[in-house]
Amino acid sequence: MSKPRPISGFPEWLPPQRMIEQYVVDRIRDTFELYGFAPLETRAVEPLDQLLRKGETSKEVYVLRRLQEDPAGATDDDALGLHFDLTVPFARFVLENAGRLQFPFRRYQIQKVWRGERPQEGRYREFLQADIDIVDRDTLPAHYEAELPLVIGDALGGLPIPPVRIQVNNRKVCEGFYRGLGLTDPEAALRAVDKLDKIGPEKVAALLAETAGASEAQAKACLSLAGISAPDASFADAVRALGVTHPLLDEGLEELVTVVEAAAAHAPGLCVADLRIARGLDYYTGTVYETQMIGYERFGSICSGGRYDNLASVGDTRFPGVGISIGVSRLLGLLFGAGELTVSRDVPTCVLVALPDEERRRDCDRIAAGLRRRGIPTEVAPTAAKFGKQIRFAERRGIPYVWFPGADGAGDTVKDIRSGEQVDANADDWSPPAADLRPLIS
Amino acid sequence: MSKPRPISGFPEWLPPQRMIEQYVVDRIRDTFELYGFAPLETRAVEPLDQLLRKGETSKEVYVLRRLQEDPAGATDDDALGLHFDLTVPFARFVLENAGRLQFPFRRYQIQKVWRGERPQEGRYREFLQADIDIVDRDTLPAHYEAELPLVIGDALGGLPIPPVRIQVNNRKVCEGFYRGLGLTDPEAALRAVDKLDKIGPEKVAALLAETAGASEAQAKACLSLAGISAPDASFADAVRALGVTHPLLDEGLEELVTVVEAAAAHAPGLCVADLRIARGLDYYTGTVYETQMIGYERFGSICSGGRYDNLASVGDTRFPGVGISIGVSRLLGLLFGAGELTVSRDVPTCVLVALPDEERRRDCDRIAAGLRRRGIPTEVAPTAAKFGKQIRFAERRGIPYVWFPGADGAGDTVKDIRSGEQVDANADDWSPPAADLRPLIS
Structure with a gap:
């Protein structure tokens, strides 16, 4: 086939950028949980009439149909669209599950959303949002509006x-x-x-x-x-x-x-x-x-x-809420564009176990397993190439350590390929400095 | 509006189940990273012709159109569908970015996929998969087939x-x-x-x-x-x-x-x-x-x-690979259905700070901030109700500790509401037992 090309408005990060995005999402999630927000994910689709309730956004919605469905048949799926934010689905979720939730209900939700808008810098058709909302039944105290910031x-x-x-x-x-x-x-x-x-x-x-x-x-x-x-x-x-x-x-x-x-x-x-x-x-x-x-x-x-009092109600019961949404893709896309965020390596791997020859792969797997058991991300070299080539394999990915299994009864050694320092080591007790364990974001 | 109803095949978990799902995904991701797999996410959509290359799956694809798009106009979007697995998008990603990747390329990808199939137990129209793949350029050593299990x-x-x-x-x-x-x-x-x-x-x-x-x-x-x-x-x-x-x-x-x-x-x-x-x-x-x-x-x-040698090629260059995919939603849906997985509380919150009266909310916020700084998930009570009611607020959610700010110069105390034990405490140094810090999955 011919080389595929990107689709405008649907950004994809290479793994180093994805590592930064994951780091950002993990930190955001940690904070949300420290404040007692419970996690939630809603389905990607909503009935089209729900999505169009806000009127103005109708032009942005992606509508779904099943490829093989009878075009004449009016099925449920005719009326499904991809959600364009996380607030409308959340309001629907609260109404649908009100009897099974405890109020005030604090939830966070970190998910992709889709809008059929014209793409431009920092504006995408598919992007990641990180939302928190607090909803209550009937009334919502104003102090929650002071908590979200x-x-x-x-x-x-x-x-x-x-x-x-x-x-x-x-x-x-x-x-x-x-x-x-x-x-x-x-x-x-x-x-x-x-x-x-x-x-x-x-x-x-x-x-x-x-x-x-x-x-x-x-x-x-x-x-x-x-x-x-x-x-x-x-x-x-x-x-x-x-x-x-x-x-x-x-x-x-x-x-x-x-x-x-x-x-x-x-x-x-x-x-x-x-x-x-x-x-x-x-x-x-x-x-x-x-x-x-x-x-x-x-x-x-x-x-x-902001605070919304009129988004969700069923019968006489209203569910006023207050929420705020971090535009994660937007934030990262702009900072990536400005060259503001970097990561110390391209892979999670901290140690590459060098392979002296293919017959020793099982030994190398055992060394790797020992390091992994203690939480050290480890790969074994793909082939028993010359050690210089195996070191370059690590260098190109930013892997900081190469492990050399000992030959003929000699002990193993591990080399910091940045400094060149090489020391005796045992897979059962050697650990890298904490700063080297995971890729560093800066 | 009337109470909304679930859409068949699009499962949604309540927060306790979502906490279990997150725990499962986090552990899977930890393991993938320990083996040096780099994270990747691809867009949710692929050109329809890409999705239909495998032929047999054509009946399952959801096709997208923008609600306001000219039905007569042949735009790019006419030809977009939601991905039905993570292998086809990954193969496309490799071809598109081959010049910017290091081979062999190990990546993991944990994302939703969509299939317009008839839903049944453990079979969904939207579900979460966790995939690992290793691809190489031209040839892929067979030892990777032994590594994935x-x-x-x-x-x-x-x-x-x-x-x-x-x-x-x-x-x-x-x-x-x-x-x-x-x-x-x-x-x-x-x-x-x-x-x-x-x-x-x-x-x-x-x-x-x-x-x-x-x-x-x-x-x-x-x-x-x-x-x-x-x-x-x-x-x-x-x-x-x-x-x-x-x-x-x-x-x-x-x-x-x-x-x-x-x-x-x-x-x-x-x-x-x-x-x-x-x-x-x-x-x-x-x-x-x-x-x-x-x-x-x-x-x-x-x-x-399994191993695939013919999925991705551009010109004379082939990218053979081997991959395996965990059906996370399927796994969890079946285990939830069998009542096999539980979580110790409904919220991340470990401590509820009781509110003696509304005037002291700022003091309570400070206590909460002190606990959160040391990684203890904390909420402040929603209203200055009677303490009995505030304790019931915590009980209903499974929050194990209630913090009572001292009055008139007296020190604070914290109560384990499961045992009834209440001790003097200071937000700057009190910590719960490690097992209480986060919800426990079992």
Whole structure:
């Protein structure tokens, strides 16, 4: 056959990059579990009508059909699509299994998702997300909205990536402020303000007038609100200084102050209240989160989420939740592109057992088994080539140690092929320095 | 909305089962890495023509289309399907990236695959596989065929599942024997013998006559070969006693003896040569593997594979390989169904920090942060309910410890809610017994 070619938007990493991705996912998972989030995976497919409930995303969905299915027959499978996020499947899972779950229910979910979008840098058609959500039955205490940034701060802070800043806002602050101003269509105002970074304040003011019926003074006040940003509770004073009052505004300010102060107590500089953040405010009902890597703000948000009160309900029972999602593929793709992440070797192997001749393969297997029993990743050389060639086999892969089985009753030796140092060794007790045991990510 | 319902063939585990699955996958991965296999993930989709190369599987493929795509337009996406195994994508990956890989290339791959088959017990439409393969350029030494059962023996032997037995055969043994007998269509003979378990020896003999042109004596010899089974090299003597000779038979016997002897040296009882194993012999060119759980033979094979010489080639370069695949979902689904696997709690949480009143949440967060810093999974109680209620919160989830922050200058205490024992404790140095740190799988 001819050489196959990549498919745009479906990234694949070579093993060294995959090792970095696994390391990142393992660290994220460790942190999620330290906070008591239970693991979950949902199926890759959802009924198409579930996927289309959010409306706007319909253009992104991949629909499935079985190759051999009767095109005329209306089977179940006609209506299945690949999930485009992990929130919609999670909400469905909670409704389906509510009777078997304990609430509040904390879960994490690290899975691929698919979107049929046009691919571009850092935007894929298939990508990995790492989500945490907390849902409760009927009501969800606001303190959970203050907890999620701490989890993300710990999860991302433990990784070999640039430091991050989580920008937070609260739907109630914006909506309360707009209503306090006398605007009656807060969604329209939010959509206009959401364009601030793209089209600038003058055009946003025009849009506010046009779509939200704002007067010049009201538009100016909306822009003033969007201009407020602080790493501490002082943002609330700045909002109050604008002279607008509304009960919903007060409620939102109190919640947002709690979020910012909890984050400041946990990790100074982690969170900043930024009242221009308006992504998903049509959907989120309380706190919203966006996350930037400091120095890489041009990459956009690598971790977003918020509180949702209206995503899952069955009959009279509602399941309000709060969640946040790390875009793992996006984060890694951007950092790989910037050459920011490396790994010390191409394989997990720490020791290559050299093979003096093919008749001694069983001896070499025994040495390898002894090392593996003590947790040392080990391979036996593929052929009984000259030792120089076997050493080059290790070098090309970054394997740090080559083990030489002793001949004619002599003991074994092991050589650090980086330093050239060679010492007597026994497979039952030799160990490499801890730093050499696994590939190092930096 | 109304309560959603499961989709047949797309299993979803509740968090306790997902914890077991993760534990199993982690242990399998540890073993694969101890043997120097490098991690790989391929995209979920392949061009449809790639997926259909094996012919027989065409009925199983899920084809993708973007919901909003022009039905008349012939785009790339028209031709994408979900992969139904990890071997075809791996072969494609090797061809695509041959210039950037080091050969022999050892990789493991643990991913979901999809098949549009009719679901039944232990057979799913979406399921998790854990594969290892070794490919080389041009030629692949036969000793790798002897290595894979050792990896699988270690990987499955370390799990809380029944012991396994790997049945091995070799295409060359069967084909060489049939040719030595004078049969000219060994594929037809293999297909007939493959039905032995289903239709019995008499009907197989009839089929051998009908489809492979076998005389009564030839059919009898084929059945005699299929009846040979031994956990050691004695099987080869039994074959030779049938009096058939052929160079390919000799080659196959030598290879199969090596596989069985290497396994016996590594783990007695792990492998048995079973010359009736014929699955995939149209496709595999050397050793083939099937794996049964002892006492659960009725479940069929939970881990299969073999050597393939013809899967990947580009121009004049061939990439022969040998691989084996653990059916993780299948294995777990069957064991869950048999009630064979349990976990000690429903959440990763080891300690619940009780909340005396909402004003002290920040103090409780600090205690939790101190425990988490030392690797102890910790949650803070959701509300300042009566302590009895908070303890029941922990009990219902199986969380073993509840932490009580001291009041009015008194020190903290921690209670093992299983034994009732309560001791003074400090978040900076208290640790649970190692067995309580993580959920225990048994």
